[in-house]
Structures are given as C-alpha cells and as structure tokens.
Amino acid sequence: MSDVSLTVNGRRVTGTVEDRTLLVHYLREHLGLTGTHVGCDTSQCGACVVHVDGKAVKSCTMLAAQASGSTVVTIEGLANGAELHPMQAAFKENHGLQCGFCTPGMIMAAVDMVNRHPEGLDEATVRAELEGNICRCTGYHNIVKAILAASQVMLKGTAQVAA
Amino acid sequence: MYSVNYHRASSLADAASLAKKGEARYLSGGMTLIPAMKVRLAAPSDVIDLSHIAELKGVSVSGNSVRIGAGTTHAEVAGNAALKAICPAICSLAAHIGDPHVRHMGTLGGSIANNDPAADYPAAMLALNATIVTDRREIPAEDFFTGLFETALDEGEIVTAVTFQAPSKSGYSKFPNPASRYAMAGVFVAQDQDGVRVAVTGAGENGVFRSPEIEAALASNFDASALQGVTVPSDGLMSDLHASAAYRANLVVVMAKRAVGAANG
Numbered sequence: 001m002s003d004v005s006l007t008v009n010g011r012r013v014t015g016t017v018e019d020r021t022l023l024v025h026y027l028r029e030h031l032g033l034t035g036t037h038v039g040c041d042t043s044q045c046g047a048c049v050v051h052v053d054g055k056a057v058k059s060c061t062m063l064a065a066q067a068s069g070s071t072v073v074t075i076e077g078l079a080n081g082a083e084l085h086p087m088q089a090a091f092k093e094n095h096g097l098q099c100g101f102c103t104p105g106m107i108m109a110a111v112d113m114v115n116r117h118p119e120g121l122d123e124a125t126v127r128a129e130l131e132g133n134i135c136r137c138t139g140y141h142n143i144v145k146a147i148l149a150a151s152q153v154m155l156k157g158t159a160q161v162a163a
Numbered sequence: 164m165y166s167v168n169y170h171r172a173s174s175l176a177d178a179a180s181l182a183k184k185g186e187a188r189y190l191s192g193g194m195t196l197i198p199a200m201k202v203r204l205a206a207p208s209d210v211i212d213l214s215h216i217a218e219l220k221g222v223s224v225s226g227n228s229v230r231i232g233a234g235t236t237h238a239e240v241a242g243n244a245a246l247k248a249i250c251p252a253i254c255s256l257a258a259h260i261g262d263p264h265v266r267h268m269g270t271l272g273g274s275i276a277n278n279d280p281a282a283d284y285p286a287a288m289l290a291l292n293a294t295i296v297t298d299r300r301e302i303p304a305e306d307f308f309t310g311l312f313e314t315a316l317d318e319g320e321i322v323t324a325v326t327f328q329a330p331s332k333s334g335y336s337k338f339p340n341p342a343s344r345y346a347m348a349g350v351f352v353a354q355d356q357d358g359v360r361v362a363v364t365g366a367g368e369n370g371v372f373r374s375p376e377i378e379a380a381l382a383s384n385f386d387a388s389a390l391q392g393v394t395v396p397s398d399g400l401m402s403d404l405h406a407s408a409a410y411r412a413n414l415v416v417v418m419a420k421r422a423v424g425a426a427n428g
C-alpha cells in the first residue's frame with residue numbers, strides 16, 4: 001500500500017491505495033470522479049485523458065502512486081460553476097458528441113492541444129493531434145470543428161485556460 | 164494487474180539498490196511497462212520509478228555533441244530547439260511516436276531499454292552511431308541492441324543517457340501501422356564525413372539492423388535517385404498479419420528514399 005497525496009481539481013486529497021491502483025481507478029472509485037472514462041485495455045483510446053501537472057496523459061497507464069505529489073485536472077475541473085469551459089461549450093454547440101463516451105478524454109486532450117499551440121491550430125494539426133483519442137460515433141468532423149472553434153475563443157484570452 | 168510494490172527512487176544509487184528486491188523492474192514513462200502489466204504479460208514484484216531522478220533528465224547540446232538523458236520524454240526531445248537546429252531528424256522521429264499523451268510520458272531510455280522491434284529510437288541510435296551510457300559503462304549502439312526485446316544491459320543496469328555527434332545530414336521516415344502507429348518499416352539515414360549509415364526498424368526479425376545495400380547506394384550519391392532499382396533481401400524480415408517480408412523489403416527502400424529526401428530538405 002502507498003500513501004498518496006494529490007491536488008485534484010484544486011482540492012487537496014490524500015489516501016492510501018494498493019500500489020497497483022491506476023490513476024483512473026483512483027479518480028473514479030476513490031474520489032467518485034466518474035467523468036473520466038475507461039474505454040480500452042491497451043492504452044490506445046484516450047477516454048481516460050486527464051491533465052497531470054499541466055500535461056495530457058492517459059490515466060489508465062499511470063499508477064496513482066506515480067501521480068502522488070502532482071496536480072491533476074479532470075473533466076469535472078474545467079467548468080467555472082455553471083459556466084462551461086469554452087471547449088465544453090464548443091463541443092455542445094458543434095454537436096461534437098453523440099454517445100459521449102469519448103468526450104471527457106477528447107475535451108481534456110483538446111484543451112491540452114490548444115495550450116501547446118499558442119500560435120493557433122489548423123484542421124490538419126487537430127486531426128494529427130487526435131491520434132490518441134478514438135471516437136466510435138461522430139466520424140470526428142464535428143469534434144475537429146469544435147476544437148477549432150474553441151481554440152479561437154481560448155486564444156483570444158476571453159476565457160481562462162485550464163491547467 | 165497483479166499486485167506490485169511501488170518505489171520512488173531519489174537517485175541512481177537508490178534505484179540500483181531498490182532493484183535488488185525480488186523481481187524488480189525499472190519504471191520510467193510506463194508507456195510500455197504498465198500496458199504489459201495490465202494484461203499480465205509482465206508481473207514484476209516491485210517497480211522502481213526512475214522519473215524523479217534529476218540527472219536522467221534533459222538534453223544538452225554543445226557544438227555538434229549531443230547528450231540526451233534517459234528520462235527525457237518524447238515530447239521534450241521533439242520540442243528541443245537546440246537539438247532541432249543540429250539534428251532535426253531525431254526531433255521529428257520523437258514527434259511521431261504514438262500520440263501526444265504517450266509522448267508526454269514515454270522516455271528515450273525506456274524505449275531503447277525495451278528494444279521493441281518496431282520502436283523508432285533504436286533506428287536513430289544505430290544510424291547516429293550513438294553511445295548508450297549506463298550507470299556502469301558506455302556501450303556503442305552497435306553492441307547494445309542484441310535481438311527482439313533484448314539488449315546488452317545486465318541485470319539491474321540503468322541507462323542514464325545517450326550521446327552522439329550530430330551528422331551533417333539526417334532524416335527519418337516511417338510507415339506507421341494505421342492502428343498502433345508503430346513502424347511497419349522505419350528508416351533512419353545519417354551522413355557525415357565518415358560516410359553514410361542507414362538503420363531499419365519495424366522490419367527485421369531480430370529487431371533493428373543496418374542496411375548495407377542502401378548504405379552502398381547512398382555512399383557515392385546521397386540522393387533519393389541513387390536508390391532507384393536498389394533492393395534489399397527479404398530474408399530475415401518479419402512476416403505478420405500486417406505485411407509479408409517481401410512487402411516490407413519494398414517498404415524499406417521506399418522509406419529510405421523518403422528519409423534521404425527529408426535529410427536533403
């Protein structure tokens with residue numbers, strides 16, 4: 001067993017976990033943050049993407065113990081009260097989801113993508129950067145549209161950019 | 164995943180002593196080890212996390228000499244401006260490993276210690292004539308990659324860095340498997356005053372190898388046109404559900420042409 005201590009969505013959390021506990025299971029089962037999903041066993045689908053110390057990572061491929069000491073942001077940490085994050089709003093506006101299973105990972109990956117491209121995004125870059133996120137419903141077109149739309153809003157600085 | 168004990172090493176000496184426990188394995192980015200543990204292909208009793216050891220991190224460039232710490236992530240290599248200025252091929256290679264999330268965690272040291280026959284970095288190490296530095300010695304890349312998932316590393320030995328001289332020109336091109344993004348064939352070419360070195364990943368039954376046919380063709384004329392009509396033998400190449408050995412032999416030459424094209428900018 002390991003003692004872990006993290007900051008998750010701005011809240012300090014501590015606990016004792018089995019060393020084999022994956023970060024995604026810690027978030028979902030210990031902290032009740034079930035917005036982060038598990039879509040595969042092979043580290044390929046990206047449904048589990050969260051930000052650890054400001055970087056998008058697959059929380060199904062990291063032990064909770066590895067993340068101890070880090071700052072984590074999940075899909076639950078993006079909105080500002082009732083006001084959606086611009087990326088969430090853009091997915092809603094552009095019909096960037098159907099069943100919604102991939103959406104939390106898509107949105108966390110998309111926010112990270114915008115943060116890493118302060119020069120702005122084009123469609124080809126968005127498509128290439130979505131390599132690690134699989135959607136079985138939408139065919140990606142509206143996801144790409146949503147990310148491009150949100151990047152305009154985020155880069156204008158009209159909204160706060162998540163960690 | 165089976166039960167495991169997690170340890171966070173604070174220094175190389177600490178890691179080496181922790182590794183004496185049971186069936187311990189080092190854990191760097193975890194992008195290979197954790198998926199393997201999840202499907203129970205790997206079942207270490209202990210994992211020793213190397214990612215908090217400062218001396219394993221970072222890229223340093225001085226003139227043409229390059230040193231990349233084993234714990235440097237693919238994203239850090241891809242984005243290093245000093246490295247890009249003298250050896251853009253290795254940055255572009257790193258930028259095309261897996262996906263952005265994998266590149267945020269996965270490290271050069273983990274990739275070469277694992278020596279997956281379809282991994283990208285082994286081709287760069289061999290073509291760049293790199294030296295693999297460990298906590299015990301220095302190993303030429305030529306002697307480091309010894310077979311499928313096999314390296315010259317001894318029990319408990321830790322890769323600390325790789326060093327190489329940036330060549331005058333280099334290029335990398337891979338044909339990624341459309342599902343996994345691992346190379347079905349990937350070719351790294353490097354040219355400097357000592358000649359041309361060409362290394363192939365993704366295709367060999369025994370992992371990464373140098374191609375004498377392509378090196379000979381490029382030695383007198385470092386141009387994609389020099390590879391017109393050149394063939395590489397399909398003996399010793401992999402045949403699997405993705406591609407036959409003959410298909411891979413052809414792909415190697417196609418990737419070599421693109422790599423030379425990239426090197427010549």
Ligand SMILES: Cc1cc2nc3c(=O)[nH]c(=O)nc-3n(C[C@H](O)[C@H](O)[C@H](O)COP(=O)(O)OP(=O)(O)OC[C@H]3O[C@@H](n4cnc5c(N)ncnc54)[C@H](O)[C@@H]3O)c2cc1C
Nearest residue numbers: 189191192193194195196261269270273276282283322344
């Ligand atoms: C979805 C996905 C796609 C991928 N696509 C690609 C791809 O296109 N190309 C590619 O090349 N790779 C790919 N990878 C693999 C990725 O590059 C890994 O990051 C890399 O192979 C292993 O590095 P790591 O730091 O994650 O190592 P880990 O998984 O932590 O370790 C791998 C092995 O190396 C050992 N090890 C780690 N560090 C050291 C050290 N310093 N000294 C000695 N032994 C050590 C460990 O004990 C373990 O046996 C992909 C992975 C995933 C999950």
Ligand code: FES
Nearest residue numbers: 039045046048060
């Ligand atoms: S659940 Fe993490 S990549 Fe699929």
Ligand code: FES
Nearest residue numbers: 098100135136137
């Ligand atoms: S909306 Fe259903 S998987 Fe993407």
